[in-house]
Amino acid sequence: MPSVRTLGLVVRTVDVFETSLIMTAFTRDLGKVSGLAKGARRLKSPMQGGLDLLGVSDIVLLHKASDALDLVTEAVPVERFASLRRDLAALYAGYYIAELLSDLTDFHDPHPRLFDAATVTLRHLGEPLLRSRRVLRFELACLRELGLMPVLDACAHCGVEVEAEGDSFAFGLATGGVLCPSCRTGQPHVATLSGRTLGAIRALASPGNAWRDPELGPGSLGAVRATLGAVISHHLGRRPRLLPFLGA
Ligand SMILES: [Zn+2]
Structure with a gap:
């Protein structure tokens, strides 16, 4: 039974039995993984704090036979995002990011750049001025990494260049x-x-600093929010639960 150690962002936990939980983490090296953490909810569990939702932890997983859940044998906190504790809007945005990582990605399909994009976004959610743009940029990074990025410069059907x-x-x-x-x-x-809306999506999807342009006012960001929400809902087959809680 080989064990693996990896850095992971905890995106979902479900309490099971008296003192255990099943955690799902989006890890840097292995992609989405899930495992049973026995006794993790005991007061003096050595995994205390290591399986908190939206925390990055150093996680050790013990791989079980194909039909059994893997076991979490260690979980040591590495990074906590302080603004999520103080700011409800930042917390909702964090939950939204966790929902996308949990429900849009497949198990054992690693995307290190998406892991990095998630942690960078979570680190800066406490800045209200750029928060919604950061979330939109994360969504675009998510779509791009998962091969779901909408075509913006050419016709998605015939490929002809679009003005x-x-x-x-x-x-x-x-x-x-x-x-x-x-x-x-x-x-x-x-x-x-x-x-204007299409231009704003292009700017938010571009590298560099175009996404910070003050010209992208709340008017165009609201329309981008609606468009990306619809794209993601289409791929999920439902509207993300946290989507209504994001400010425009
Ligand atoms: Zn066409």
Whole structure:
């Protein structure tokens, strides 16, 4: 029974039996993993604090036979995000990130860059001015890493280049991005985005500092919020539970 040690962000815990819990963590090296932590809820458990939701911990997992849950044998806290304890809006945003990692990723499918994006985002959720942009950037990073990123510069259906400037764009939620005029008819779940909204999504998805531009006012961010919420709901097959708790 080989054991593995990895850095993981705890994204879900469920109490089981008298004193145990089942934890799900998004780990840097192994992707999403789940395991039974026996006695972890006892007062003097050596895993105390190591399995707190939204904490990063050094976790040791003991792999069991295929039909049994893996066992968590060690969980030592490595990083706690202080702003999540003081600020309810930051906490909801943190829960939303945990929900996406828990429900959009597959078990044992590692994405170290997504792990890093999550921890960087959680570290800065206490800054209210840029909080919603950071969450939107995390969602875009999530979609990109998981191969679900909407096409923004070309028609998602036929591939023809789409003008960078324009008043409005057709955006196929099911097709996976912008649609040219000849492809938009007949496509299901087509939203209409203003040129400003599409520009804001492009800026938020870009490397560099364009996402910090004060020109991306609350008006365009609200429309980006609605669009990305719809894209993620489409991939999840339901609306994320925490989505209504995010400020626009
Ligand atoms: Zn087309």
